[in-house]
Amino acid sequence: GMTGQKGWSRQWRDPEPKAHYDVVIVGGGLHGLATAYYLAKAHGLRNIAVLEKGWIGGGNAGRNTTIVRSNYAQPGNREFYEHSLQLWENLSHELNYNVMFSQRSHIALLHSPGAIDAAARNYNTMRLTGTPDTEIWDLSKLKRAVPHLNYAPDARFPIMGAAVQKRAGTARHDAVAWGYARAADALGVDIIQNCKVDGIARGGGRITALETSRGRITAGKVAFAVAGSTSLLWQMAGLGRLPIESHKLQAFVSEPLKPLLDQVVVFGMGGAHFYISQSDKGGMVFGGDLDWYKSYAQRGNLPIVQDVAEAAMSVLPCLGRVKLLRHWSGVVDMSMDGSHFICKTPLDNLYLNAGWNYGGFKASPASGWWFADLIANDRPAPMIAPFDLKRFERGVQIDERGAGPDCK
Numbered sequence: 333g334m335t336g337q338k339g340w341s342r343q344w345r346d347p348e349p350k351a352h353y354d355v356v357i358v359g360g361g362l363h364g365l366a367t368a369y370y371l372a373k374a375h376g377l378r379n380i381a382v383l384e385k386g387w388i389g390g391g392n393a394g395r396n397t398t399i400v401r402s403n404y405a406q407p408g409n410r411e412f413y414e415h416s417l418q419l420w421e422n423l424s425h426e427l428n429y430n431v432m433f434s435q436r437s438h439i440a441l442l443h444s445p446g447a448i449d450a451a452a453r454n455y456n457t458m459r460l461t462g463t464p465d466t467e468i469w470d471l472s473k474l475k476r477a478v479p480h481l482n483y484a485p486d487a488r489f490p491i492m493g494a495a496v497q498k499r500a501g502t503a504r505h506d507a508v509a510w511g512y513a514r515a516a517d518a519l520g521v522d523i524i525q526n527c528k529v530d531g532i533a534r535g536g537g538r539i540t541a542l543e544t545s546r547g548r549i550t551a552g553k554v555a556f557a558v559a560g561s562t563s564l565l566w567q568m569a570g571l572g573r574l575p576i577e578s579h580k581l582q583a584f585v586s587e588p589l590k591p592l593l594d595q596v597v598v599f600g601m602g603g604a605h606f607y608i609s610q611s612d613k614g615g616m617v618f619g620g621d622l623d624w625y626k627s628y629a630q631r632g633n634l635p636i637v638q639d640v641a642e643a644a645m646s647v648l649p650c651l652g653r654v655k656l657l658r659h660w661s662g663v664v665d666m667s668m669d670g671s672h673f674i675c676k677t678p679l680d681n682l683y684l685n686a687g688w689n690y691g692g693f694k695a696s697p698a699s700g701w702w703f704a705d706l707i708a709n710d711r712p713a714p715m716i717a718p719f720d721l722k723r724f725e726r727g728v729q730i731d732e733r734g735a736g737p738d739c740k
């Protein structure tokens with residue numbers, strides 16, 4: 333602004349699509365961009381394109397509530413998310429781009445002795461398996477840290493304590509998309525926006541070409557990272573049905589306030605689900621649960637406004653007169669056990685990254701890292717081997733819904 337916006341250089345190129353790439357990644361969200369970056373950086377591939385139907389970061393990447401944590405308890409998930417958190421801790425340096433990663437603590441409120449016991453079991457498991465910063469706080473410690481929660485003893489769900497991960501926090505989601513894009517572009521990756529894949533040609537058990545709004549593109553390998561649109565692309569490839577449903581998830585931001593909340597606070601009782609933090613601009617950023625019907629619409633609606641406002645008032649009554657500034661929705665790819673897919677597919681040269689449910693923002697660095705590893709080496713590393721489509725056939729689900737009292 334101070335320069336009159338003159339002389340600013342592009343952060344990444346705006347290339348015309350080539351007729352052929354070694355790897356084409358469909359989806360210019362965080363997972364697609366991170367995958368392209370690690371394919372180039374860690375595996376030395378150069379002839380890569382990311383095809384995005386709109387603008388990069390215009391999907392869930394730029395619509396989430398930016399919570400990053402690694403407090404998962406299931407084997408498989410806990411190693412994966414801890415690896416992701418470690419990548420977050422160095423991401424601004426790695427990309428030479430300030431992603432504003434703020435490790436301000438994630439505080440999940442607990443409302444019954446049973447919830448405290450269950451959280452203690454999970455958090456002790458995490459401490460023993462490589463995530464040392466997980467703690468259970470009693471009420472007096474919680475009150476000192478967050479004095480203005482609703483501690484009324486006659487509240488519908490009185491607060492009894494909290495499960496806390498101290499290295500968890502938030503990041504600026506747009507900056508993550510831009511940082512990965514700039515870094516990938518610098519390594520030669522073509523980021524092609526306004527390029528929608530709307531047809532897929534197959535032959536000999538492989539994808540032979542992608543029909544796009546900017547012409548036909550052939551590729552040695554094709555990778556889907558399209559989040560809420562996964563089932564559409566899967567059907568386009570003639571592969572039938574997936575264990576994924578697409579649902580809307582809405583989020584909200586208030587008018588800017590003076591500093592009010594230093595942490596991420598999460599509440600999940602009585603069917604409610606609510607999480608809140610304060611952005612660096614002062615807006616209270618918060619969200620709730622899914623719209624329980626399936627949809628591809630990226631629009632909010634009023635019943636969820638009421639639902640989330642009620643939860644907000646029960647946890648932080650001091651928000652009562654705050655004005656809502658904006659409200660929006662993304663389309664999330666809900667898997668049937670709450671866990672993701674990074675895997676090969678029935679087609680030889682097609683790779684799948686999907687099923688991120690409520691929680692793929694925090695996963696972005698590790699998702700890109702391990703998806704790139706899969707694509708480059710054509711075999712799943714042990715870190716992602718359990719996260720395939722066949723786990724439902726095997727009956728080995730990774731049942732950790734990415735939402736709830738100790739989550740989001």
Ligand code: FAD
Nearest residue numbers: 359361362363385391392393397399529662691692693694
């Ligand atoms: P996206 O950004 O959705 O990327 C997919 C891209 O594919 C899109 O840009 C889309 O335009 C493109 N695409 C689709 N079809 C085509 C096509 N045919 N051709 C070309 N391109 C195509 N996670 C957390 O960890 N913490 C949170 O606090 C959190 N809060 C959330 C709040 C909301 C309201 C929402 C909606 C999600 C939230 N998430 C959160 C989840 C997280 O945002 C997603 O899991 C993650 O962003 C998904 O990966 P992505 O960034 O690659 O997806």
